[in-house]
Each structure stands twice: as structure tokens, then as C-alpha cells.
Amino acid sequence: MPKKLHIVNGNAFGDKLRASGIDGDILVWRESLCEGPIGIQMSDSVLLSMRAAYMNNRHGIPKEMFKSTTLQQEKALDKPAEDVDEIVLWFEHDLYDQLMLCYLLTRLFALPNPSFKLSLLSINQFPGVEFFHGLGQLNVNQITQLHDKWLPVSEDQLLLACKVWMAYSASEPLLMATLLEEDLSALPFLQKALEANFERYPSMQNGLNTIQQLILEFIGDGEVLVLSLFKKVSQTASQYGLGDLQYWTIVDSIRKCEAPLVHLTGGDKLPSYSEALPPQFEKWRLHRTDMGKLVHTCELDHLYLNGIDDWIGGVHLLGKKDIWRRNSISTGFVKM
Known part of the structure; x- marks a missing residue:
């Protein structure tokens, strides 16, 4: 039977998605990529130590815990289970999620000879939710309505995500300024997210x-x-x-x-x-x-x-x- 891996942001939503009876495994991504030093490869040992020190200084997150969590996540991306035939990304419209989405698409796109399909569910509203700010707001019944509503990730989306991550990782903001003048519609929530980054x-x-x-x-x-x-x-x-x-x-x-x-x-x-x-x-x-x-x-x-x-x-x-x-x-x- 085909097997799915769902990658989500946050334990709260991950628990609800699991309770909704979704088919497949769930990987909760626990990284705040809008904070601290960023690079092309987030598992780089020097960069990881810098980020761990940053998160400890800013938020009191234990350094070793931060490092081990990051490395576990990166390992899960490096080698998804061999029986996974589809990876589904669940991410919202805001800067926090859009940066995470671009990083994950970049990482998965770079894997040699991937054997899985890549799909995406990304929303900025939900019927009946007046002020939608995240998937974690939804209850289990509402989440069930989103089952199988994801769409295949296109090559344009993958290339744009790579371009964004390259610009965001750069040591100067000039590439990001150029991006803001380009067509970002392949990922429909990206324009406003990058304006927020600006x-x-x-x-x-x-x-x-x-x-x-x-x-x-x-x-x-x-x-x-x-x-x-x-x-x-x-x-x-x-x-x-x-x-x-x-x-x-x-x-x-x-x-x-x-x-x-x-x-x-x-x-x-x-x-x-x-x-x-x-x-x-x-x-x-x-x-x-x-x-x-x-x-x-x-x-x-x-x-x-x-x-x-x-x-x-x-x-x-x-x-x-x-x-x-x-x-x-x-x-x-x-x-x-």
C-alpha cells in the first residue's frame, strides 16, 4: 500500500492531524528559520553551533537539545523511509511558514534520484474561521476536510523555492531586494511573506x-x-x-x-x-x-x-x- 509522509509545523497541529486519522506518518518540523544565522545547509557544524548559541542566548533553549533536534530533522530529510511514495508539506501563508517551506522544498529537490512524489497544502483561510492565522486553529473535524486536498509541487515552485533560499542565505540582502521585483506567483503567499521579511x-x-x-x-x-x-x-x-x-x-x-x-x-x-x-x-x-x-x-x-x-x-x-x-x-x- 502506498505510504505518505506529512511534514508539518508545530506539535499542536501535528497532534490534531494525527487524531484526524490521516493516512501516513507525520514529521513535525521544529525550527524557526526566521531567527538567527542561516546558511544553505542548516546541518553544517559551524552554523549549527552558531544557531544553538543564538537560540540559547535569545530564548534559553538548551544548546545540546537544539543541536540534536536539528540533526534528527535533517537526517529525516536526507533519507526519507524507502517505502514513502509521497511527501506532503502542510504550511501556512505567513513568513515563518513560507521560509520553512522554501527550505524544505530546496532540500528535498536536491536529493539524488528521489523515489517519492512531492505535494503541498498551503492555505491562508478556512471556511467559518474569521481570523485565520494558522492550521493549529482548526479542530480535528475541520482538518479532516483537508485530507487529500494537497496538490503536486510543480517544477516552477521548486525552482522558486531554491532561488528564495539562496537569496535569504546570502550575506547581503541585495538578492532579496531583486526577488521582490520578480514574479513570485508560483508560490502565491510568498510575495507578502517576503515583504514582511523586508x-x-x-x-x-x-x-x-x-x-x-x-x-x-x-x-x-x-x-x-x-x-x-x-x-x-x-x-x-x-x-x-x-x-x-x-x-x-x-x-x-x-x-x-x-x-x-x-x-x-x-x-x-x-x-x-x-x-x-x-x-x-x-x-x-x-x-x-x-x-x-x-x-x-x-x-x-x-x-x-x-x-x-x-x-x-x-x-x-x-x-x-x-x-x-x-x-x-x-x-x-x-x-x-
Whole structure:
């Protein structure tokens, strides 16, 4: 009997898909490719150590656990079970998933003499779900309706995915800027996802990325509950598909710096990997500092004040000057 392998993002959806009675095995992909240093081959030992250190520093993920999980996943891609005759990829429309999809298509396309078909189910809505942000929202009955709705992956999709991963892995963002001017319709959700990636770069006007700017904007001149801010930013910037740990890191990027732009009351440490929410976390609040107000209105520049040490794909943004920034007028990049 033909056998399928379903590759999905996230344990929650993986468990529901399994409970839906789907035919085949399920591989849950546990990697956040929109964070940390990126390369063509993610199992490269040097790159893997760099990523493990990044994830440990940012989120408290144990280094050895991160390495072992990554290597197990990569091994599953290197040699799918010999009796698998179809691999089905289940991925959503947001940046988080689209980057993962491009990487997986690139890896599977590069395998010598594959003996399996490659199929894709990628959606950005579901009937009856008013605000669709992910497959994990769906219940088992709804997921059952998606059985056998996947479509064969075309050569155009494979070639585009490879092109995207090559550009995203590059040490400069110029290839990505070129991509944004090309026809990306072979993967219909890719255009908006890559536009969201563009918005992750610091602005020429004040050195903030789009989510940092949103945080300052939503706080305004008062105080905002940390959890309500997370919900509002998540809904407004749903095209990113980032989770709570990523948002706490973004808050800390403008909080725990030389000249803080926001101040936290109620506690000092935002949650890390596998940590429960702190006591009375629902009462913790953020407000803008005077410096935050001046940066928000572009009277001061966040990077000139605080610098940056972060990665967007293969691009390392490091220091206070000569940093790649986005030019919103031309959807290009400049160093300043």
C-alpha cells in the first residue's frame, strides 16, 4: 500500500492531524528559520553551533537539545523511509511558514534520484474561521476536510523555492531586494511573506524595524499591558507568524539596551523557553521612555544610540553604523 509522509509545523497541529486519522506518518518540523544565522545547509557544524548559541542566548533553549533536534530533522530529510511514495508539506501563508517551506522544498529537490512524489497544502483561510492565522486553529473535524486536498509541487515552485533560499542565505540582502521585483506567483503567499521579511530590517528614518515601531506606536503616551500588547501586535502583524518568545525578544531589543526606548513595570524578566508565565504577569505593563518618544518620532535613531547584533537570514546586522537598512521608497537596501 502506498505510504505518505506529512511534514508539518508545530506539535499542536501535528497532534490534531494525527487524531484526524490521516493516512501516513507525520514529521513535525521544529525550527524557526526566521531567527538567527542561516546558511544553505542548516546541518553544517559551524552554523549549527552558531544557531544553538543564538537560540540559547535569545530564548534559553538548551544548546545540546537544539543541536540534536536539528540533526534528527535533517537526517529525516536526507533519507526519507524507502517505502514513502509521497511527501506532503502542510504550511501556512505567513513568513515563518513560507521560509520553512522554501527550505524544505530546496532540500528535498536536491536529493539524488528521489523515489517519492512531492505535494503541498498551503492555505491562508478556512471556511467559518474569521481570523485565520494558522492550521493549529482548526479542530480535528475541520482538518479532516483537508485530507487529500494537497496538490503536486510543480517544477516552477521548486525552482522558486531554491532561488528564495539562496537569496535569504546570502550575506547581503541585495538578492532579496531583486526577488521582490520578480514574479513570485508560483508560490502565491510568498510575495507578502517576503515583504514582511523586508520590514524586519531597520528603517532609514529611525533605525527601528516595523514591529519595534508598532510596539512604540501602540504604547503611545500611556501604559499598556504586556499581554494585550502582544495580542494587538500579533493581529496587526499576522503576516510574520511569530510566537510569544519572538515577541518578547523584540520587546527586549528596545528595552534592554544602552538607551532604553520602553520600560517594564511589574517584573524584569520576560518569559523564556519552557518557563511558566511569572506571577501576576497579566498586570505587567510597558510605557515609552523619553528616548523612546524621540526615536518613535524620528528625532533620534535607535541604531546610532543602541546598535544592533542580530541576523536576518544570512545577513549579520552588527554595530551602530554601516548597517543594512530598508529603503521603503524603493524596496531596496542601503548601508548607513
